Amino acid sequence: MRELRGISLDPADLTYRQRLILAYAGGLVSVVLVFTGLYYWGMAALEARPRSPYQAFNTVIEVMTTTGFGADSPWETPWMNLFVAGMQVSGVAVGFVTLRVLVIPLFERTPVNLDDQLTVKDGHVVVAEYRRDSEVLLDELEALDVDYVLVESDREEAVRLSDDGYQAIDGDPEDSEDLQRASIGKADVLITDTDDRTASVVLTALEHNESLRVVSFTASTRRKAALAEVGVDRSVAPHALIGQRLAEKATTPVAVGEGASEEVAVREILVRRDSPLHGVRVRESPLASHPELTLVAGWFDGELRMPPSPDERLTPNTVLVVAGPAAVIDEVAGEIAGVQRSRVREHSRVVVAGLGEGGAAAVEALPDDVSVTTVDESPEANPDVVGDATEPETLEAANVADATALVVTVNDDATALLTVAMARSLSDDVEILVRVTDTEKATAAFRAGADYVLSVQRVSARLVAAEVHGERVMDPVSQIRLVRADASPFAGQTVATASDPQKGWTVVGVVHDGAVSTNQAAAIEAGDEVFVAGSDSAIRGFEQSVD
Structure with missing residues (x-):
């Protein structure tokens, strides 16, 4: 169960009910203080009893x-009697207000209006229903400090989410x-996940806010053109x-350029669920801080980051692409529990199990030079x-057994798990990449x-969070290339400072007097050569800038 939030000191973060309670408390204190001052003056000036x-x-x-009138009763002057009577009447009124504002909402069975739980909204995200796992998405938004409101048609679900501290209301x-x-x-952004009602929801929302940016989930890519309209x-x-x-994950190999040395290797390291790296920021990981290793890229829930952001947190299923001496990579990986070397780097023959929307997209994304065998229980899908x-x-x-990779995109999670287990029993070498719907099925x-496992819930949530937060989501590339080039443009720098993360290429080592060094502090001199890793397009840009 998610912990409930406390009351924030920032007025913009207070819900309507919290603001009402604070206003009531402030008003009550003010009334008591005013009455106290008047009574203090009246007893001295009118009653002559200070x-x-x-x-x-x-x-x-x-x-x-x-509860009583104390030893001061009775009062002699008309004005003090009228004043005390007024305090009695105001006390009764305060009692009724206290019951309505504080006591009744705590004990009545009728749920509190969920709108009262919302903080002040401006420039936020409206999620018009979410049919996957709402908490996964909302947690992603909150982790990025993105303000939001979820409109949930299921009253019980909306109440549950609101009680857990999420900004959710019930409604159509x-x-x-x-x-x-x-x-x-x-609002700035509208997220819709309403299937056949999407057009109606979007058009209704745009009537109130024409500047909305709209992101919509759809069951099929065939609806994209209509939704754009x-x-x-x-x-x-x-x-x-x-x-x-x-x-794309299965077919993003490392291509070694001409003249590259065997002393510089590029390997994949998979972060497992029981790894001590779980939750650690990239810059704090032993792979990033090692003086002889360079993080070239990372796969985060299906997104290729090249190079990964130092602030990105490592989660189970993260795959890091590391460059450096092969022996050093193996040594560091061996010292870290819960990480595993990828079985296969280059795939020439891929089996795709399940030819629904996901399987068809996987087949289409595979390069032409990869041999593909498709499997499906329906002859109408025309599988091999x-x-x-x-x-x-x-x-x-x-x-x-002879395939280099198996991509599992069957429709049911239970079927997917059994397919994985069956394939693993038939081959220890095939790399198995699987899609699951429920995030909890990844383990x-x-x-x-x-x-390698991708969850529909997790990937969808991260994609939406990245969209509304304005993050740059890199389009996957066909290759991660490693090339050897003249180091003259980097003379006077070190291996650590010569890279250009904005352009997507990373210097991973230097060759000086025939000796290769991947030490991050190694100085680069004129006449040396450098090893540079990056995507196809980034390396082309690097080569053009060097030329």
């Missing part, structure tokens, strides 16, 4: 709470009034997206092998024998 401030305060409390995202409750007119800026088909990214991927006969017919997939 009292201390503390005695005056105590009498005011007794009168307002109707097609209803104009419900969108206004979410301050749609002040109604105002959707970006459409995401999650299953197709995952299939595409699995294929018709059959159940969980059966050994089907996988043997697809010759999975089970690793245990079944998968090498």
Whole structure:
């Protein structure tokens, strides 16, 4: 269960109910202080019976709470009697207000209006329903400090999320009034996940805010053109997206340029769930801080970051691409529990199990020079092998034992896990990349024998969070290249300072007098050579700038 938030000192972060309670408390204190001052003056000036401030305060409390009148009763002057009577009436009124504002909401069975739990909104994100795992998405938004409101049509789910501290209200995202409750007119981004109702939701929202940026989830890529017509800026088909990214992950090899030395290796390191690196920032990891190693790239839930941001946190299933002496990489990987070397670097033959939206996208994303064998139990999908991927006969017919990679994009998580286990029993060498729907199934997939797992819930949430936060999401590339080049442009710098992360290429080593050094502090001199790693396009740009 997620912990409830406390009351923030920033007024903009207070909910309507919190602001009401503070205003009530402030008003009550002010009334008591005013009554105390008047009573203190009246007893001295009108009754000729001076009292201390503390005695005056105590009498005011007794009168307002109707618990007694103290030793000062009766009062002789008409004005003091009228004043005390007024305090009695105001005390009764304060009692009724206290019941309505504080006591009744705590004990009545009727749920509190969820709108009262919202903080002040401006420039926020409105999530018009989310049909995957709302908490995964909302946690991603909160981790990036992105303000939001979730409009959830299921009343019980909205109450549960609100009780857990999330900014959620119940309502129909097609209803104009419900969108206004979410301050749609002040929002910057609209996220929709409403299937066939998407067009209606988007058009209703745009009536109140024409400048909205709209990101929509859709079941099929075939709907993208139609959604663009109604105002959707970006459409995401999650299953197709995952299939595409699995294929790209499987076929992003390292190409070693002419003249490269065997003393500089590029390896993949997979962070497992039980690794001490879990939650550690990239810059604090032993791989990044090692003086002889360079982090070239990283796969974070299907996104290739080249090079990875030093502030990015390592999570289970993160794959880091590390450059340096092969022996040093193996030594460091061996010292860190919960990491594993990737089985295969280059894939020439890939089996795709499941030819739905995701499987078709994976096949389309695979390079032309990769041999592809498709498996599906439906003949209508026109696969190479018709059959159940969980059966050994089907996988043997697809010759999975001789494949370099298996991409699993079947529709059901249970089927996916069984397919992984069956494939692993038939081959220890094949690299298995699998898609699951439920984030919690990722751990089970690793245990079944998968090498790389992408969750639809997690990838969708990270993609949306990156979109609304304005992060640059790099398009996956066909290769990570390692080349050897003249070091003259970098003379006077070190291996650590010569890189250009903005342009996507990284200096990983220097050759001086025939000796290769990957030490980050190694100085670069005129006449030396450098090893540079990066994407195809980044290396082309580097070579052009050097020329």
